[in-house]
Amino acid sequence: MLPLHGDGGADWRPVSPALARVRRVSTSAVLLPVALALGVAAALLWPWLAVGSALVVVIWAWLMWLIGVQVRAMSWAELPEELAIRRGRMWRRLVTVPYGRIQYVDLSSGPYMRRAGLAEITVNTASPASSGTICGLPADVAEELRVRLAARGEAQRAGL
Incomplete structure (x- = not known):
């Protein structure tokens, strides 16, 4: 845990x-x-x-x-079997998304985010409860993470 x-x-x-x-x-x-x-x-x-x-x-x-x-309370980690997204100080929330359940990964960036060079990753699964979003990633990091998560999701799904 x-x-x-x-x-x-x-x-x-x-x-x-x-x-x-x-x-x-x-x-x-x-x-x-x-x-x-x-x-x-x-x-x-x-x-x-x-x-x-x-x-x-x-x-x-x-x-x-x-x-x-x-914003200071938001963080994320790539673990061996899942992506973990953590946020909140008083009401803490931890979302873990197993790589094998990833269906697709969205990358988005609104006008203010683009101007700051930031993007948002949304990891989608069949269940909305196990989906997760990481806001405020540098655009290049977000693109690399999107590619990595999509590849891991495909690899783990193929092993099922």
Whole structure:
């Protein structure tokens, strides 16, 4: 059994810290215009809307901190028989995907992720419960991992 904390002898690799910046930019692109709109509406229409604007700014500040904590808690490891993906500080989650159950591996990257040189790998199996996603990998590492996982999945499936 793999531990949710500690290394357990596995070579745990963290995701790129640039993922935090990408997520902060995405969050700011949504919340700061809302805060600004509420502030303008408070000045022009109803002063109590300033409370909503202040609340959105407080939520934004809390999310800026939380995103950093979440990204630092993400890691992954290639084990002899499976891929392990770990995330979370308070609510820890460990997903292991046996190589023999891998059906296909997706590589995706949105506009902010591409600009930061990052990509996301999604390992798909027949059961959604045993599928897993690794966000925030450097694009070249993600492509190499996709090829390696697809090859391991094919090799292990052929042995069944």
